[in-house]
Amino acid sequence: MRKRHEFHVDSTRYLDDNGSPLGELPSQAAETERVLAAYRNMVLTRTFDAKAIALQRTGKCGTYPSVLGHEVVGTAIGQAMMATDVFVPYYRDQATHILRGVRLEDMLLYWGGDERGSVWPACPEDLPIAVPIATQCCHAVGVASAMRVRAENRAVVCCVGDGGTSKGDFLESINLAGAWHLPVVFVAINNQWAISTPRGLQSGAETIAQKAIGAGIPGHVVDGNDYFATVEALDTALERAHGGKGATLIEAVTYRLGDHTTADDATRYRSAEELKHAWEKDGIKRLQNWLHDHGHWRPDQEKALQEECRETVDAAVQAYLSTESEPPTAMLDYLFETLPDALKEQRERLAQRSTEVRHDG
Amino acid sequence: MRKRHEFHVDSTRYLDDNGSPLGELPSQAAETERVLAAYRNMVLTRTFDAKAIALQRTGKCGTYPSVLGHEVVGTAIGQAMMATDVFVPYYRDQATHILRGVRLEDMLLYWGGDERGSVWPACPEDLPIAVPIATQCCHAVGVASAMRVRAENRAVVCCVGDGGTSKGDFLESINLAGAWHLPVVFVAINNQWAISTPRGLQSGAETIAQKAIGAGIPGHVVDGNDYFATVEALDTALERAHGGKGATLIEAVTYRLGDHTTADDATRYRSAEELKHAWEKDGIKRLQNWLHDHGHWRPDQEKALQEECRETVDAAVQAYLSTESEPPTAMLDYLFETLPDALKEQRERLAQRSTEVRHDG
Amino acid sequence: MTDNTLRKVTLVEAINMALHWEMAHDDSVVVLGEDIATNGGVFRATVGLKETFGFRRVMDTPLAENLIAGTAVGMATQGLKPVAEFQFLGFIYAGMEHIVSHASRMRNRTRGRLHCPLVYRAPFGGGIHAPEHHSESTEALFAHVPGLRVVIPSSPQRAYGLLLAAIRNPDPVVFLEPKRLYRAVTQSVADDGQALPLDTCFTLLEGEDVTLITWGPCVQETLQAAEQLAEQGVGCEVIDVATVAPLDRETLLCSVAKTGRAVIVHEACRNGGVGAEIAASLAERAFLDLQAPVVRVSGYDTVMPYYRNEAFYLPRVEDIVSAVEQVISL
């Protein structure tokens, strides 16, 4: 006696590589102001990104992970979330952070080696960047559990890379989200690479979204360079979460257009051709074309936006560069709420060093 | 534009609760000698189990995990494996160990608090019992990788409980098995409980087998009390593995008929009714009925077998009880291949204690 | 404190009492772990909580220690005070990344914006004839992690007061419960919600001749050794460190300034144990006070043997006595 259990995941895309609709668009496309705001955020993100890389190249910032290629999905997340929701990021979510109210200079401070870059007054409940891959997924289900414990009508969005979907934290967390019907949306940002490891080496599964099946939650693939597909999936998943209907896994397929970080050289492991091909699918250009084609955007507006973004970024860079370092005692002052006696002597030693000239900047 | 990706897992069963065929049986049913050998192993396992529990209750053995309800799947695994394959167990695989050549007294030694219970001359490559849940899954893919590195035509079978399928080790390992096309068969023994935690709290997924989908490997559910369904699935999966076709996940659905271990009292968290219902599905009785119905087994044979099993077990108990403890120096002698200088003084101290009367037995 | 709050309880019952008290008085306290709700924990430490506070606040988790450790971090950033149980210390290692890289760092990382008021509970230590991995004493692994408090009670009263303090503490606490003392002794404990301090050692016995420094299960053997030695006329000061990190060195130094001699007793293997830090600190700061070397009585530098030989691993009363005799003779 044989019984068949059937499962599926859908994948969605609305625009072709040039921004022409492949069919009917979702209702989100009619919200012109929102679409324009999305576009602006994508351009600002990209402008910021180029500047951060330049700062690193000139020794004014530490190792930095470019967001190039993630602007669309990051923006869609930021737009779909309510202010009262909690964002649980990984380290390549600049586009979302901006919409959450994190200041550009904070992001520079963070990558510039200053813990104060994670003090985010505008979104005080958002989790800081998680460097250890996929660990944030467990935190996300913890935050969502807290919401469940308090019977709140809020939700969590958690990002993870394609590489991160191989790690236990992600897999255990989506399973808990399913078992506990948690109000959480996981966005697996499949940019095809985990440093030098291609997507195909991470898993034999055809899609990342299908990992949802083992967790008993819906999985969905979207073209992560297609704003409409991505924001629709996010809106739907967050509606589910807010409505107490549980968790969703969204796989946003895109491409990491830059090096892994400024410490990486991607030409060692991937071809120029592949990269060129990926640029043809760039989601910002695609949305720009769509806006143009539908009369929502003009070249002069583009020029003004570029200018405005440059100014915004430059101001942030100034603010960043003129921020003095913390005193060395800071390394002990935030470890516990109150300094334990055991650390007092060490703190005194550090305090004596506060006036020293720094070895590095 | 929407695309649908479809997946499925099948579930199989051939016998009803009384051992009557529900339809055509697989070819394995025609191999009478093998079926009889399976039955004998199940009975021996159950006889051993009862004795081990009795030893614990009378203070002659430590905490012991009853195998009651796992005899069918454990036997099917042992039969389907080649001697050159490697078995990677968890702690409730007595039925398989017996077929691999582990002596009953070794199992008693192990649970009786003696490391020598894991010295298995008959199956020297099989991994010892893994107590930390699901960790053995990573070892299994490691063993399978070694086979792949050396291009050997061997395979690995790895067991894990339903509880263990929530842990990263299992999920990461099935993913690697899929990505690397490893010759490994995972058997998730779904006995409905992880100590007091019911299957439904482990995961929102309808089946455990569907976790295979996210790993890109085939998943299959079998009635783990149905010898034919189980051994067919094992034979098929091992054929795939030996043929270089990669990994399989089999979910064997059964029921833990005993307490979790002798330290547990299952009446605290599950009903007598549920247990009674589970006994109705007992796989040994079912196979016995089938053998009777098909003229392969007679009451006098049953009697002789019971007698023989009792004698075998009693002999093992004698061997176990008459095994002297190791000298205390053993705790240092196997830590490294050669005793580091740093431990010499400690070893001398222990050697002086070798003649002491033991505090406990 | 009224008389009727006084109860004669075991250590594990004191844990249970403290959990009940704090959950009743603070809505933000939640409890999670494997088998802790319906089953009340494999050692019955959480029994009754689900019945009183419901599944919402008393959560049986899937079997995944990494997830338990990390989920607690997420909950804590939301202002809940999760008390997460690891069924045995030997199964906590899968959760190590969240403990080392997140729980202990969230406050520092965010410069105080978010913090982790959580407790990781785990039964620890040997002596109960348990299977492999059920007898670990690896408190030193946690004591070395900046940002963690590591707290180890050794009596019902201290279990009650220290657990309350741990839950109320706004930072992460690894709370290790000596399982062989779970039911070994009873004590009268006032169920009055009074916490004990997490920043001082407890001096259990005053003495002039030698300082015996210990914690957890070994407090029992150490007190017995002190009793034997008292009969021989040796006055032992017995200190239960209790909070092994951050370490209250002052109490230890003061005692050694008086006695001039110290013996440290712990069940963990010696190499790199918490005893090493204590011995190093005493040897550095009490250099001129010490009239004999600081000696450590401990487990051997190996894995806890399976139970047939477990007794050979564990420090005994006579080992402590002879260590004291040795340092006294110098």
Add this chain to the structure above:
Amino acid sequence: MTDNTLRKVTLVEAINMALHWEMAHDDSVVVLGEDIATNGGVFRATVGLKETFGFRRVMDTPLAENLIAGTAVGMATQGLKPVAEFQFLGFIYAGMEHIVSHASRMRNRTRGRLHCPLVYRAPFGGGIHAPEHHSESTEALFAHVPGLRVVIPSSPQRAYGLLLAAIRNPDPVVFLEPKRLYRAVTQSVADDGQALPLDTCFTLLEGEDVTLITWGPCVQETLQAAEQLAEQGVGCEVIDVATVAPLDRETLLCSVAKTGRAVIVHEACRNGGVGAEIAASLAERAFLDLQAPVVRVSGYDTVMPYYRNEAFYLPRVEDIVSAVEQVISL
């Protein structure tokens, strides 16, 4: 050894040379980790291996440190000699359960039937302006685990010889590479397959007045301090512990018997660091030899600060010099 095997290499190149040598001479050696094959490792330690030995023996893994640690255990039980890379020590914690509960115990658990001839490699330590979690010095966590060897090279020659020894050793080795020395110095290394011993410290400089005990990155600053002190007429004996577990206490005790004074230098935070074990051992066994307390120069008891303030955390030459001046003055 012929001249043409001599190459002037950095520490990371010496690692690479040793891997090449051993893979060429022993088919059972395999290498696995994240980004180690095609990319040759983020620090280029494994560059060229895939080209020479193929994907079968040089394996890029999915991103899962627990899996890497555990897969290596499984491979090792089959007689392979896996050399598994953790991209940074800060990411090893997810693999802790396999390291603590399996790799280190397989031989003991099976009474020698199976064993784990594997190496867990990881770059460690700070000083390279890296992001959070990329500057860990948690060698003490591994040194406390019975059954593990913890080996830390501090020069290209020792990196080559110790890595060969680690791979050939039939038991598990945690091999920590001081990443700020990866390219800081070059040395002539003979590519002759000669291993160095894993059971002795290396005395880098002989001296009569004080013993400086260190390992890994701090060997550099310690040697510089010794040089400065030599100018002041203070003779320092500098010992590179190299294998921090199991610890060669004999070499250290012999040296201290001669000098009567010891300063320990490490980058890890002080509390419960390997320095504690060394200080405790010296204070216990060299009690009568010591003319001054054993002093530790170390990182602060906190998480490594982000890089703007990293330099304030790291032990400096002047810190070592003043510690020596302090112990000498007694």
